[in-house]
Amino acid sequence: MPQYWWVNHKQTWQQEIEGQYLWSPKINANGSRNEFYNNMRRGSPGDLVLSYADQHIGHVGRLAEFAFAAPKPEEFGTVGANWSRDGWLLPVYWTKLVPPIRPKDLIDRLRPLLPDRYSPFNPATARGNQGAYLAEISEPLFNVIVSSAAFDLALLARGGSNSLSYESVVEVIEDIIERKITDDLTLDDTVRKSLIDARRGQGVFRSNLEKLESACRLTGITNASLLKASHIKPWRACETAQERLDGMNGLLLTPDADHLFDRGFISFGDGGDVLVSTRVDREDLRRLGFDQLVFEATGLMEAPAGWRINGFLAGQRPYLDYHRQHVYLS
Amino acid sequence: MPQYWWVNHKQTWQQEIEGQYLWSPKINANGSRNEFYNNMRRGSPGDLVLSYADQHIGHVGRLAEFAFAAPKPEEFGTVGANWSRDGWLLPVYWTKLVPPIRPKDLIDRLRPLLPDRYSPFNPATARGNQGAYLAEISEPLFNVIVSSAAFDLALLARGGSNSLSYESVVEVIEDIIERKITDDLTLDDTVRKSLIDARRGQGVFRSNLEKLESACRLTGITNASLLKASHIKPWRACETAQERLDGMNGLLLTPDADHLFDRGFISFGDGGDVLVSTRVDREDLRRLGFDQLVFEATGLMEAPAGWRINGFLAGQRPYLDYHRQHVYLS
Numbered sequence: 219m220p221q222y223w224w225v226n227h228k229q230t231w232q233q234e235i236e237g238q239y240l241w242s243p244k245i246n247a248n249g250s251r252n253e254f255y256n257n258m259r260r261g262s263p264g265d266l267v268l269s270y271a272d273q274h275i276g277h278v279g280r281l282a283e284f285a286f287a288a289p290k291p292e293e294f295g296t297v298g299a300n301w302s303r304d305g306w307l308l309p310v311y312w313t314k315l316v317p318p319i320r321p322k323d324l325i326d327r328l329r330p331l332l333p334d335r336y337s338p339f340n341p342a343t344a345r346g347n348q349g350a351y352l353a354e355i356s357e358p359l360f361n362v363i364v365s366s367a368a369f370d371l372a373l374l375a376r377g378g379s380n381s382l383s384y385e386s387v388v389e390v391i392e393d394i395i396e397r398k399i400t401d402d403l404t405l406d407d408t409v410r411k412s413l414i415d416a417r418r419g420q421g422v423f424r425s426n427l428e429k430l431e432s433a434c435r436l437t438g439i440t441n442a443s444l445l446k447a448s449h450i451k452p453w454r455a456c457e458t459a460q461e462r463l464d465g466m467n468g469l470l471l472t473p474d475a476d477h478l479f480d481r482g483f484i485s486f487g488d489g490g491d492v493l494v495s496t497r498v499d500r501e502d503l504r505r506l507g508f509d510q511l512v513f514e515a516t517g518l519m520e521a522p523a524g525w526r527i528n529g530f531l532a533g534q535r536p537y538l539d540y541h542r543q544h545v546y547l548s
Numbered sequence: 549m550p551q552y553w554w555v556n557h558k559q560t561w562q563q564e565i566e567g568q569y570l571w572s573p574k575i576n577a578n579g580s581r582n583e584f585y586n587n588m589r590r591g592s593p594g595d596l597v598l599s600y601a602d603q604h605i606g607h608v609g610r611l612a613e614f615a616f617a618a619p620k621p622e623e624f625g626t627v628g629a630n631w632s633r634d635g636w637l638l639p640v641y642w643t644k645l646v647p648p649i650r651p652k653d654l655i656d657r658l659r660p661l662l663p664d665r666y667s668p669f670n671p672a673t674a675r676g677n678q679g680a681y682l683a684e685i686s687e688p689l690f691n692v693i694v695s696s697a698a699f700d701l702a703l704l705a706r707g708g709s710n711s712l713s714y715e716s717v718v719e720v721i722e723d724i725i726e727r728k729i730t731d732d733l734t735l736d737d738t739v740r741k742s743l744i745d746a747r748r749g750q751g752v753f754r755s756n757l758e759k760l761e762s763a764c765r766l767t768g769i770t771n772a773s774l775l776k777a778s779h780i781k782p783w784r785a786c787e788t789a790q791e792r793l794d795g796m797n798g799l800l801l802t803p804d805a806d807h808l809f810d811r812g813f814i815s816f817g818d819g820g821d822v823l824v825s826t827r828v829d830r831e832d833l834r835r836l837g838f839d840q841l842v843f844e845a846t847g848l849m850e851a852p853a854g855w856r857i858n859g860f861l862a863g864q865r866p867y868l869d870y871h872r873q874h875v876y877l878s
Contacts, residue, residue: 383772385748385750386750386751389748415716418715418716418719420715420716424713437835437836437837441829441832442713443593443613443714443811444807444832472804472807473803473804473806473807474803474804474837477802481773502769502771505768505802506774506837507804507837508837
């Protein structure tokens with residue numbers, strides 16, 4: 219069952235529509251949590267969202283992926299300068315709503331359907347709530363809006379292209395960071411090369427990591443040709459060269475485990491307990507060969523013999539904390 | 549047990565030592581097979597190799613990876629212009645042998661140890677055989693050479709760095725190809741972007757592939773966020789834009805399956821039978837969750853219920869044929 223959302227774009231609505239995404243900071247400028255920003259992480263692929271800007275709903279979108287940690291898009295330029303650099307990026311396929319709908323015109327039908335708390339729309343003023351960004355709405359509310367207009371549902375369902383896949387979007391973000399590293403004249407050549415190699419889990423980063431970890435934490439495999447050097451705090455999210463090359467900021471994982479960890483479908487507690495997101499399908503985990511993760515997730519299966527993960531080193535824990543907070547899809 | 553090898557470098561010995569590899573064409577210029585080129589694919593990580601050039605053995609190497617299909621290194625320049633562009637690259641950690649050994653000086657001790665067929669060294673002339681490139685030798689022969697000199701065995705075993713990993717070497721090769729695509733003014737911008745996106749299994753290539761395949765052939769998983777778009781004939785080996793974007797030249801595979809397929813540890817027959825290389829460890833396959841592959845490899849395990857792979861489309865078969873010949877580690 220899809221969820222339904224309503225976004226009140228800020229000054230960057232054109233960038234978000236053209237760029238096929240939503241982006242928000244993770245927290246308020248004063249450091250406090252923000253329900254509307256947290257909603258970015260609650261959206262799932264397939265959810266539908268109404269785009270509200272300039273008093274009109276002009277687009278309907280389908281979430282293409284789960285949100286992931288990403289720096290503020292370059293194309294925002296100086297807009298939103300007060301927003302923190304660190305945020306959530308949510309890839310969305312947008313399609314036009316024709317004609318655009320002015321919710322004010324439908325206020326009598328909308329009023330009983332608007333949520334009591336965290337409403338995106340103020341029934342008293344018949345305008346979007348300034349403080350709201352991404353708000354959950356009910357299916358009936360969604361239907362009232364779209365039933366007065368037309369949009370290409372088939373195109374929306376199909377998505378048109380896969381340019382919004384996690385891999386594609388991350389590739390673009392990381393390419394930008396890599397170019398900055400390449401152009402950074404304060405770095406010496408060796409460091410520059412190490413930082414770029416670290417993006418793919420190679421070079422100095424992998425050597426540093428191999429001094430600390432020797433096997434995949436989930437499968438026990440020690441054969442280096444089957445192991446990926448995975449950053450715990452993602453390469454794109456690291457703030458210093460030290461973080462990008464720190465062996466403590468890595469795990470050796472087999473390709474499936476690396477993928478699940480990188481996408482936030484699994485994470486680890488400091489003591490070595492495995493966290494399995496409710497947003498990954500149990501049957502998929504079983505097909506991937508992770509019966510032990512199905513056990514962790516449900517408690518319904520018996521853990522395989524010898525299934526135990528060692529606790530993590532003190533130096534790994536701050537990175538794992540980041541992973542649990544910012545990558546893991548809790 | 550490691551195997552022992554002897555390479556007679558041609559004009560490119562300096563490039564091969566400095567670049568930390570061996571490279572050979574796959575076949576002779578006249579199209580016939582060549583035992584010494586085929587040996588490139590018989591080497592395994594950990595094997596030891598003697599480097600013979602200019603009548604001296606000046607280096608000892610340890611194979612860092614299995615050989616893989618790679619174009620002729622750029623740094624060969626115009627040397628070896630008669631060699632085909634398409635060849636095998638074998639990453640090798642080299643370390644100096646001090647002093648260099650002249651086999652001619654040891655000919656009496658070497659003569660009884662040289663192989664009868666495909667010998668790298670001619671006992672009559674006491675010179676390297678012109679026609680030989682990579683030749684297998686016995687451990688005693690290897691020991692006769694190295695026992696008269698010194699080399700840093702610990703460094704050789706450790707390898708010094710992981711800059712020779714499959715991933716690192718392929719990344720360098722593919723970066724060169726990507727730069728050529730970027731600089732190719734005959735391509736229009738859309739095609740150029742598609743070709744570069746295809747390197748990571750994204751964009752038009754993935755869309756084309758998704759019209760033909762909908763699930764991982766090995767696990768049955770259909771969840772797109774767990775599937776990689778893998779080229780059958782590797783992106784770096786494709787000769788035309790059409791091959792790089794052809795949906796027929798791809799499979800959707802989960803990350804482990806993608807990795808095994810990409811590294812040549814598994815392949816497929818046209819009818820859908822799975823080929824499992826003898827060079828992948830059975831216990832590793834089991835830990836990766838591929839009990840069914842252990843079955844395919846040994847016949848000793850029962851195939852899981854429902855384990856069946858559909859045959860491939862006519863358009864996929866030429867690419868699979870390439871994979872079996874040039875990627876699969878038979």
